[in-house]
Amino acid sequence: MSCTMLKGFKALPLPMSQLSLAAVLKCGQSFRWTAHPLYPAGTTSIAEPTHEYRYCLRDRVVCLRQSADTLFYRSVYPDILNGISSAPESSGDHEKRDLETLAFLRDYFQLDIDLATLYDYWSNRDPVFKGVRDRFTGLRMLRQDPWETIVSFICSSNNNISRITKMVQSLSTHFSPALVSISTPTIQGATDVEGEEDISYHAFPPPSVLAAPSVSAKLRSLGFGYRAEYIQRTAEMLIDEHGSDREVQKWLLGLRNMSTDDARTELLKFVGVGRKVADCILLMCLDKREVVPVDTHVHQIAMKYYGVRGKAGTKLPMTPKLYDEVNDKLANIWGDFAGWAHSVLFTADLRSFSSFGLPSPSPSPIKEIRESTVKLPPTPSPSPRKRMRRDRVEDNLQKAENVLSGLSEFADVSTLDGDMADRVKKRRRVAAIRRPVTMSDLSEW
DNA sequence: GCCCAACCTCAG
């Protein structure tokens, strides 16, 4: 790859097995990252960065690119901070900002959690997971901002990623001033010169801004539907309760130190936050890694492959009791990081990948497995590749059935008595394996 | 404690 392409970027050694930006940033956890192609579609090798990803924080825009073994990053600041209107900034300022950005990345991507070890752990416990792991490497949970996460997931009810993304973006552009304008990356090897344009970046609006009574009508007009009132009222509740944005933020971050149940109880007080949305928030910004948010899709898979009550293919009303059954079952199988495993299996199984012009993970492994349990009609001369894939899927299904029928040592513990189940669970508990990314990993490109 | 219709909008 050319050096000029990454001028101004710092490099952090990081294998794809630990983080795949393309998967993580567009799988339905975060809705505010933008993806910008660096080459005309279909002209690059996977070893080189294909896109630049951008995300606007309160004071800077973080820009990322990824190659097979390296994460490249830089941040862009408004002119006022760039020394245009004051003294020229020193190289020391640059250094300080880069360290701050690196600190943000390590926290946001939770880089001290060793994802490869977790994948191995889940694979050993769950043949179904093992069957799909290779197609979704580097999928990890983000550690996001609580306020942004709450609003984003209030928007998520009865909704899809594409529309949620539009809503969250429009929330930012309408209620938060532009922080800085940046031109899109030059597309290397493009035949026409067009494509380079300035884009304004807006941070996510703080609670005090969305708490204003006029906001709900405005949100209605922006197409938020019944979620408009939920967002305004939730913002209002938080500001009324805690006074200022700073205090709200402090209190929200404090939820990370509470037990899962206590934190969930607090979240359920907000309007527009039910059990499912609360669990998404717990998992995606409050460090509750064992929580598995249950929607109808998860329930379908849980019925089919993990022996949860109900008839696969048909739908049962998602009562609190059924919700707990699904949640407990999956948490038992996947352990302390069950919510992370869930994200690999479920948030990855979304067609919406294609709507961002990113490489599609299809055919969806989940769908593929689902279809293969049905008697497959004799296919006229399947390609050798397809043939192998189906064999593999059926092999995995056989293993899955072994698990479900108790033949495996990883059989479900929920049928054991409480004491024994606890001891089994304890023995199975994985110690979070940490692979600290140290400051010495930081190198100048 | 459990059930169910209504709710915005858009894609299939």
Place this chain on the structure above:
DNA sequence: TGAGGTTGGG
């Protein structure tokens, strides 16, 4: 017509 759901009334 229903979706990766929640609310409010019975």
